[in-house]
Amino acid sequence: MSDLAELAQQLRVDAVRCSEVAGSGHPTSSLSAAHLMAVLFARHLRYDFDHPGEPGNDRLIFSKGHASPLLYALYKAAGAISDDELVTYRALGSRLEGHPTPRLPWVDVATGALGLGLPMGVGLALTGKMLDRLPYRTWVLCGDSELAEGSNWEAFEHAGHERLDKLVAIIDVNRLGQRGPTRLEWRTDEYAARIGAFGWDTIEIDGHDLSQIDEALRAAGSKGRPTAILARTIKGGGVEAVADKEGKHGKPVSDARAAIVELGGARNIGVRVAKPTYTAPPHRFGHAVPYEPPRYEKGDDVATRDAFGAALAALGHARPDVVGLDAEVADSTRMQLFADEHPDRFFQFYIAEQQMLAAAIGMQARGWIPYAATFAAFLTRGYDIIRMAAIGRADLRLVGSHAGVAIGEDGPSQMGLEDIAAFRAVHSSTVLHPCDANQTAALVAEMGDRSGISYLRTCRGVNPVIYGPDEEFVIGGSRILRSSSNDAVSLIGAGVTVHEALRAADDLEREGVRARVIDLYSLKPVDAFTVRAAARETGCLITIEDHWPEGGLGDAVFDVFAGGTPPPALIKLAVRDLPGSAEPEEQLSTAGIDSAAIAGTVRSYLAERAVTRD
Template identity: 40%
Template sequence: MSHKPSHELVHFLEDKANEIRILSIECTNASKSGHPTSCMSAAEILSVLFFNEMRYSNDYPRHPSSDRFILSKGHAAPGLYSAWCAAGLFDKDKLMTLRKIDSDLEGHPTPRLNFIDAATGSLGQGLSVGAGMAYVGKYIEHASYRTYCLIGDGESAEGSIWEALSFASHYKLDNLVAIFDINRLGQSEEAPLQHNMDTYRKRVEAFGFHTMVVDGHSVEEILKALAEAQSVKNKPSALICKTFKGQGSSDVADKLDFHGKALNNLSEKIFGEIKARMHGAAEQPRPKIKDDAPELVQKPIAFKTPLEYKLGASIASRVAYGDALVKLGEACDRIVVLDADTKNSTFALKFKNVFPDRFIECFIAEQNMVGVSLGCGARNRTIPFCSTFATFFTRAMDQIRMAAVSQSQLNMAGSHCGVSIGEDGPSQMALEDIAAFRAIPNLVYFYPSDAVSACRAVELAANYKYMTFIRTSRPATTVIYANDEVFEIGKAKIVKTSAEDKVLVIGAGITLDSAMKAHSSLLEKGTSVRVMDPFTIKPLDKEAVLKHAKECGGRVITVEDHYAEGGIGEAVAGVLSNADFITKHKILAVREIPRSGPSAVLLDMFGISANKVVDAVLDMVE
């Protein structure tokens, strides 16, 4: 399409842009809420993409080979819905259900809709998702589909946008096009750069993109820029589009105080202005899908070779995580692993050494890593595992929260949890992660205590429908399970038990080791305790907690390498609150900001060592 487009095509696309404007206003009027002016600025962009540039199918919107579109500025959802309506995916009656309680056309896009790959609306995240999709298309699937991401100028203040720009440039994602809708106005005031297009251009260009400044209301300029992007090799492209919020209306265009407001009272005049510019152009053909993407990932996935750990050996669960990734990679060629420059600590390096073509280094940009992982897993194209120190995932909590809204299968593994990491000190110690991840809907939180359970957690995660988090430890722990031990999500293991048990002690990871050592010491003192390994903190095995607590006279001690708030202890307390018997529960947890020191010293200093478990048990049974 390097030639000049025909008048017929230009008029058709201009008509479709104005149709998108009208539909956006009508559906937001019907809902009495929404962001019509944010849709109006992007109308020509959406028109050119949906009616000339992108290859897609109304019969199968998530076709494996169709082009991908991510609306990063998710508040412009009515514009996206209007584009799909105008394209014939659904009728206008459905569009008018926008924001209704029984409608999947929500205020911001979610994958409840069959044409949405990732939830957006929490700004600054879409380009990372798009980069993940583009990476898979180029390097994993070697397919023809392209990825387009529409970004607002206001959200370009988010650092995650620039993390994504850096990632896309580094990996030469020439199948990715970032489109910036520079409409000058934010929610409450002007965007920082307003229409300083040259500064936008220089910034995006400096991140390694082939960058074009265009009039975002000129169909011809957008067509030309997108055609140029198709010819660019070994670098992603960006369109910096100068637009006006509310374009199409003399009353609202480029004016503040119309953000997020339906235009009911002004609508008739606006419709008159827009319709006066309509050409009545004939329908123009759209490009066809090139069907060259491979089949979907097939499940279930199981290790092809047995585990070979020796009972009693000392192996860190983070090391076993790396072993398990390799076994998964052998079993399925759609396993991809991402890391944030910690691969030699998380042991994701083991996977890279065996499968370098399926390892993605994301560098120290955890928000982008989570977004890229979501994009990698979209449409079930791959099964992604991403890893870093557990504490660094907390800086990506918004991306993780939105991944849950996206119904994503995103697998995360966080190492270096708790005070047990030792001398690195509190900045590296994950002590809030259990609380944070317990709050994420549909997420399974694995906390393996030895190498065998760590491997089985990885295997189970690969087959789980939604999100998972695997908490791995830095210190080595004793292998206590046979290689063929069967693990299940939501099923605890009782590792020490007798008829004389006085207290149920629940520990996980390094504190299961504390509980086991305490068990031996207490036996020497004539006191027997039962020791439980929960394996998954969410879902917690409620039936097992209640059953074994009752058998131990209602006496329970939880011990965890985590702050007390929101951790294992409070999860267990929630279960015990429903007990039909009297319970006595003591929570051993970290209760102040820790410090650097030897691991064993820190465990004792902060009250979660074997000695502290012994003291708590003896105090409870006196």
Template identity: 65%
Template sequence: MNEHERWQELGQQLRVDSIRCVAPTKSGHPTSSMSAADLMAVLISKYLHYDFAQPQNPRNDHLVFSKGHASPLLYAIYKAAGAVSDEELLTFRSFGSRLEGHPTPALPWVDVATGSLGQGLPIAVGIALAGKRLDRLPYRTWVLCGDSEMAEGSMWEAFEHAAHEGLDNLTAIIDVNRLGQRGETMHGWNLDSYTERAQAFGWHAITIDGHDVAQIDRAYAEAVSTTGRPTVIVARTLKGKGVAAVEDQAGAHGKALDDPDGAIAELGGPRNILVQVSAPEGNGEPHRFDAGELLLPEYQTGDEVATRKAYGDALAALGAGRGDVVALDGEVSNSTYAEIFAKAHPERYFEMYIAEQQLVAAAVGMQVRNWVPFASTFAAFFSRAYDFIRMAAVSRASIRLSGSHAGVSIGEDGPSQMALEDLAA
């Protein structure tokens, strides 16, 4: 069996195991998993560098399933890598199982909870930013995206910021299987609609047949060799690939197959291929910034100090005392006073512009890499990123959000600037 044949067989195994793990509870998304099986088979066999025995290895690549409903595929990957047993695979969606319907960090190989679409890629931007500017290590961040979630505005905030920062350590893989939950997606199989948009944002874009392992291999090699900008691989795939009853059929989303045994037989039966996923090379450690004595600002009784100014002073002082503290702001740093930190510690300051979803997502991504992020904007505008904040809690993410101008304290500017929700909370 040559390399390509082995990848094809592994892809079939991932499909079979996606069907098998859904069958006991009759709950899950097997067809969404089956479309991306070949893409992931080649990735884990040749390009992903990850030590499953040491998930905290700082040199590990990161694999984020932005299309978190394809969790059967992710767990099938973990089985193929020897990280979970076949017995555990079959506990998928059972009470008490680590293998939840959408991935969470209950598993040590999962960085963040996904499943609320449009979040995985923005968070991955934060991870890739940490790799470039903070850790200064050569790990790569790979993101499996669904075509339906490409309608989310947060995805395009991520596309813009990743290109702006030149994140050539980031590769997005769009599984264009044409079908969403209801039916056909906005662009169907019009791959050019995705590549042209990505290119307009400054990404390197590659279009492939997502079931041709040779094309997949070449695309990954091209992504790895591309410098100065991120890469998106736009892959035409078939939802439910390999099983005639559900292949490219609307109405099969999020449903167990009616005849799982027949489907497994149609795919050639179960396999037990074990993949030796390549561990990261070298012994590099994350960069560490110098830290001195922590000297917090002092105030005298009767001093009148704006709370936002006190925030900026305290944050800058904290940054001087702790080299792991980083700050992000949504282009209002002269008002939140995050600019004080930016001037004192420019290497650890990140301007996220008016993109509050990306602001919070980047903070979540950076804490994956053990940095301590403080993200600031007007309190009212954090509401735009509410779902990211909600999912950050599911991820048990260690982030700090500072909203200025809360409540009615900015009355002159009118209700658009007031975080009146804070009063209800």
């Protein structure tokens, strides 16, 4: 074991070195886990660093992403990066960021927000078992502090339910968190009891005893269940000045030179990580064929959620890499249509939205195309995971149904009224809100090849189909549904408010007032050309949205004029008061976003303009 002991000390030295050069970092959190990772890399990990895309590679996630100095020290020992690159840690332009991201080809998912690595590991383990159907293992290094996060317990429960025997959580129980001791400190027996209750095999060890570590890693998965290795360690271990001392978290060691001497000095040990022995290609579910979307006739009454379900089922036939994820509302979102036709590619996460979203990140890391759906309101439960997905450059397709007050009697707890704002704020996101069934079917397919985080907002109630089944819709586009050279205003809506705007325009036309109607189905990116043209030609834009006024459709339109283009008159109709329970039509009327409210706003604007001119 002497070679492993020397490797562990080298990892500790390099963690101290790169944090010292950066002037920041978390060396104490790296020092505690060095022995664990030394044994994993030298004896148990199966990974071809020259070919990170090799399907048979094991997956390694540092859920305690702040221990990135240790991860990068491991990459150096494995020959993946040089010592010169190691000391660029946290520097501008360096791949070695403060927390690991897929800018490095050996990192599958971004971590740093604690409690996310294990649920993403569940997604990778599910992928290996159910989709790729390959025997690679998923190793997740967790901290003990992050076990307070509910997302981890969703992961423990789901992994146990699915008997993911290729999933191993290595838990660094070093007793100290950021501000002091953790809840259970070194009581690994209490952690074991809780995790074991979810159907996991648990192994308690001394996390600095190389023989115990080796034996535990060897035994992992042998009982046909996921394994949690609970390793008692010392935070800052090996350096007396910081070992098991409070107030040292997130800071370089105060005297790095003395610490390096205490650890035995710098070394240049290489570790030969074994390559995977099983190199078969991943499983595939047939071959790609042309997409044949469901077809709806103009005038039919269809809910966009119904069209989503039918379209995704059709896309599943066209694209064997598409998978569906649900959080026990598939009957409502209509994801059940996909589940019925593609049961081998459908995953039920029950009411665990965080685990569902994290699993989708894991699945896309292996090249699958996940669509995850729930109520728009419930996606906010996993917003941190969505934010981290964007940081990790993940490609996700998310669908939120039951959006807005138009859902009716269920009341505000079920109404997504902040979802557009939330998703518009996500880096490089796409936000779509179709108003009819054929448009929905087209956009579901468009999302399939879209990079980044794509969000499709669907509605519970039925609305008339206004577009033909052969019409094309592109992301970043819009549709002008009414226009003339005499338009007095432009009405801009999305989803249900498009239909209200059309009714308002018809009512106004009977009074001799012409109104342009724009279906702004793409809210990010937005069709700035059409919006600016409407502003220039009509002089007034009235936006109508079934959403809070902050951050939604109205703000998307207003942002078009933020770059210096002179703005027109801008009027925003949105949900401003907290709704209660009522029928859908009553909800729209009470919120002031139905056709009568829209027409009244136009009349008031024209009357005020007439007075101003006089």
